[in-house]
Amino acid sequence: MPAIVIVNVSQTQAPTPNTLQGTTALLSQGATNTAKGTATLLTQYANLTPYLAGSKALTTLTQTGGLATATASTAHGFTVGDTLYITIAGATPAGYNGTFLCTVTTTTAFTYPVPSGTGASATGTLIYTVEDVAELVAMGTTWFAQGGSTAVYVLELGPGNAADGTAFLLSSIQATTPQFFYNYVVPRTWDATSAYLTFLANFESNTALTYFWTTTTLATYTAYSALMKCVVMGIEAPAYGTWGANVLTAISYSAGVVTATTATAHGVLPGQWFQIAGVTPVGYNGYFLAQTGTTGSTLVYNLAANPGAETILGTLVASYYASAGIPATEFSMAALAYVATSYAPSSASLMTSFNNSFLYGVTPFPLQGNSALLQTLYNANVSVVGTGAQGGISTATIVGGKTADGNFFNYWYSIDWANININLNLANAIINGANNPQNPLKNNQDGVDFLQGVTINTLQSGISFGLVFGSVTQTELSGTQFALNSAAGDYLGLAVVNAVPFATYYAAQPGNYKLGIYGGLSASFAPQGFFSSIIINLNATQFV
DSSP states (O other): OOOSOOOOOOOOOOOOOOOGGGOEEEEESSOBSSOTTOEEEESSGGGTGGGBOOOEEEEEEEEETTEEEEEESSOOOOOTTOEEEEEEESOBSGGGOEEEEEEEOSSSEEEEEOOTTOOSBOBSOOEEEETHHHHHHHHHHHHHHTOSSSOEEEEEOOSOOHHHHHHHHHHHHHHOSSOOOSEEEOOGGGTTOHHHHHHHGGGOSTTOOOEEEEEEOTTTGGGSOTTOTTEEEEEOOOEEOOBOOEEEEEEEEETTEEEEEESSOOOOOTTOEEEEESOBSGGGOEEEEOOTTOBTTEEEEEOSSOOOSOSBOOEEOOBOSOEEOOOTTOOHHHHHHHHHHHOOOOSSSOOOOSTTOEEOSOOOOOOTTOHHHHHHHHHTTEEEEEESGGGTOOSEEEEOOBOTTSOBHHHHHHHHHHHHHHHHHHHHHHHHHTTOSSSOOOSSHHHHHHHHHHHHHHHHHHHHTTSBOSEEEEEOOOHHHHHHHHHTTTTTTEEEEEEOOHHHHHHHOGGGTTTTOOOOEEEEOOBOOOOSOOOOOOOOOOOO
16 A cells, blocks of 8 residues: 655754864873874873884084084984984983084084093983983873863974974975864973964965964064964973172173173083073073083073173172972973863863863972063063962963963854854754755855844853853844944943845845855854953041
8 A cells, every 4th residue: 555654754863062172282292102193192191102202322422522423323314404402311421411402413423521530432322312202201191180071182293393393294284185174382492483473374264274382482573573373382390590690791692592701600401591680782681591611600501692792791680589490201281281181061061261270290490589470471472370369279270371462262262162163053954954954054144044043042151151241132233234233332241243135145146046055144253351460449447
């Protein structure tokens, strides 16, 4: 018999949540044994150990005129002509050991400077590793010190320097569709290099969904501009000692290195930060990291550009407090990136302030004697690890929490969330509407109204998640009138979704109808902000 009832079934499928904002890569340059371009997922620190690159053997280690030549037992894999940091160990005399900026001379050899007086050749079990191994260990250690609920990837870029790494990373990002990583924790050696600064220019647009967690220094943070909304930069707790003010008797520049002489022994040790002031040209002044060769009355520090010949000598500024700096197992910016990655805003877990968030296993920037410096760093949009001491809390916290353009990270996170989810939900509505024979989504006024409703619902979710300020309202105005009303401040405190009426839009854009293009949707909102400081007026009075 013929069927009395025939049922046609169609599906409306909800979108799979977009998890881009919960993805971070720790960048490695030769620190793992994985192939270049490999992304390795870590759900706990123990996952990292099997992937760490081991040390490799050297057959000979000799020096002539203070330039050591290390020869590997097998091809090292570095690019000939590159300069990169390599750690040498196991050698006698000890002057051969340490982490050095090396120049790759052949497929099996590299050179680096050693202190004068070092023996002509080294003995012992000679080994080398790329410096990035210790750094990756520190990144992983600090990341999982924050907790075990947020996984992270290690992205292997292959051994090399900042130019090699940024070139490969840019091509990788551009070739990956859809985008896979939202955050990247970058090696310290990329800081302020010309290759890295040029690379960052690719991610400065308002629609770029990519952030680079950058460890900068007291000497280099000014290299970053207010255009770099893609950069979250921080300075780790510096190491320094105590010493008195000391007049300079000489200062000169040669091949990227400044050598200064003080009137008496200064007490500064290699690896400590110190301040020079009062020199002309002013390029000699600032905060600097003491390099090898700093001893007695000699100060040695790196400087990228030649300031010119000295005309007025200045002073080594007194340091009244000491700081041990950070341990070798700490990479402070990994802690900040963890906080950003762990956000998963919902109606049950609202967005919180990035600034003042708690951190664990990291060293606070020393406070004593540094109030003016810390204010300068805050004004320059540089974050540091602080504490909640002002509120009677000893736990470490993020102080600053801004991107290099001066906006708090929450600001861009909220904008990106809206960008991602409005895109996702509108695409979902159009695809489902194309597969619903009972109620297809048509390009007419009803269809425009429906898509406006999808956008409204998305922003309402943003409000309930703590990402969007105010309440949602809808308008049906021409684009010109909507812009005029917005400029006049008519929508302050509101998240507004405007849809240009169907007839109005296609009267102005008749060619778009046959192409199926409707460009009349607009949304305007303010990201939800958080307190960073409070001003209170307090008046104490006596009864009169």
